[in-house]
Amino acid sequence: MIRLPRRALLAGAAAFALGVASPALAAEPAPLRIGKTFLAGALDPAEGSAGWALVSHGIAEQLFMVSREGVVEPRLAESAVQEDDGAWIVTLADGRSFSDGSPVDAQAVAAALTRTSERNPAARASAGRLAFAPIDDRRLRVTSEEPTAILPSILAEWVFPVYRETQAGIVFTGPYRVTAFEPGASLALEPNPHHEGAEARVPIVLSRIADGQSLALALRAGELDLAFNLPVETLGLVAADPSLTVRSFPVAYQYMMWMNTREGPLADVRVRRAIDLALSREDLVRAIRGGIPATGAFAPTFPFAAEAPIATDVEAARALLEEAGWRPGSDGVRAKDGERLALSLVAYPQRPDLVTLQPVIRAALAELGIAVTTQVTEDANGVATSGDFDLLLWAQHTAPAGDPAHFLALFFETGAARNYAGFSSEAYDALVADLRATQDPAERVRLARAAQALIAEEAPVAFLVTPEWHVGLSARLAGYEPWGSDYYVIRPDLKPAD
Structure with a gap:
């Protein structure tokens, strides 16, 4: 849940970055340190391209997603069926929760995605304005301004992550939740205790390092476990260290x-x-x-x-x-x-x-x-x-x-x-x-x-x-496999070797 005052957020981010822990936290596992050339500038999916960044950072999820094989498949949804009048009935997966423990129900999903569709022009690109109305706790009816036969694909677009507004801030459903945030600079994440497999995950410090050369140098200096999108001219520098791994992959x-x-x-x-x-x-x-x-x-x-x-x-x-x-x-x-x-x-x-x-x-x-x-x-x-x-x-x-x-x-x-x-x-x-x-x-x-x-x-x-992109990895993440370009960088399966 996002509720810390700015001073506390900055202090939290600094503590994570420096590896400082209080006695009560001393037994916690060391965080994974991830560097990217981009970082979310906001935590509201209705703002610009924030939804894309929030999914990439492992904070948010959508009703549908694109698999590693490029196939649209259910994520928070169970199914989507089109009716004779062109409307769609979306059934939600059972037992999913937001990071504050509240259920992912049709009322919350309808409120969030209707808000996004109204506020973010990118949400209206594929089929015009979408309207979401709850039928019961697990089903909602979706209508579109323009007729569409591909609603699951539209709901997998980066602009449609699911969230819930609370008095303390916006909460999401991803494998991680935010504990500290400096817009465009750094994020401190902890495992979302309400996401399956949380006990096997460790905290993450995510930093924006805009210069590709600096990103490579930080990896080589042992300051990062994952350096995403290394410039090609730095690959020799990284490969010279036998403790590091470079994975190159084609992107869409x-x-x-x-x-x-x-x-x-x-x-x-x-x-x-x-x-x-x-x-x-x-x-x-x-x-x-x-x-x-x-x-x-x-x-x-x-x-x-x-x-x-x-x-x-x-x-x-x-x-x-x-x-x-x-x-x-x-x-x-x-x-x-x-x-x-x-x-x-x-x-x-x-x-x-x-x-x-x-x-x-x-x-x-x-x-x-x-x-x-x-x-x-x-x-x-x-x-x-x-x-x-x-x-x-x-x-x-x-x-x-x-x-x-x-x-x-x-x-x-x-x-x-x-x-x-x-x-x-x-x-x-x-x-x-x-x-x-x-x-x-x-x-x-x-x-x-x-x-x-x-x-x-x-x-x-x-x-x-x-293009083809390049990811640098420390020994802790030597088995990491990049996919989905930069859309699914921090995923539920992101776990350290130790």
């Missing part, structure tokens, strides 16, 4: 580059398409030494992924810029009506690979006569939502619940909450509306691919790499 994330279509040179689709054509995805993969070239919005493991490689054609890119009126100047930089073709390229260190990609992209665009200045920001969300960028490198899990509709709607539909590029297309909006409505799996694949093809034509984004 996509690295991409938003192009601000609202004004300036990038308002012209010819400039955007030229930039997209100039980038060699193979060069980008070599730069980060892992992953495969992106083919579109989704990793190739998904049936709705675009199949054809993205072309690289520098001569065609030059022709598009010439057609758009951008001519090379005496300094090699193109200009039009006295304006140089100069763009900013922003990345953020929480995803170290993005910073590595910056100079490769800058060099490729310089060959076209585009001057690029690079910037690194700690506040990628702030930059994205403000629209104060030309080109913005971004990492996104584009199908965390195994379905394409959420990403395609939330990031590209006209006026959508995360339409960072400012993209607008009636034809695209119609495709997404059809995708929401159709139940046929083959038709959903066709529509998702058609949407990706339209994005490729309009180029509000350049899809770059389907």
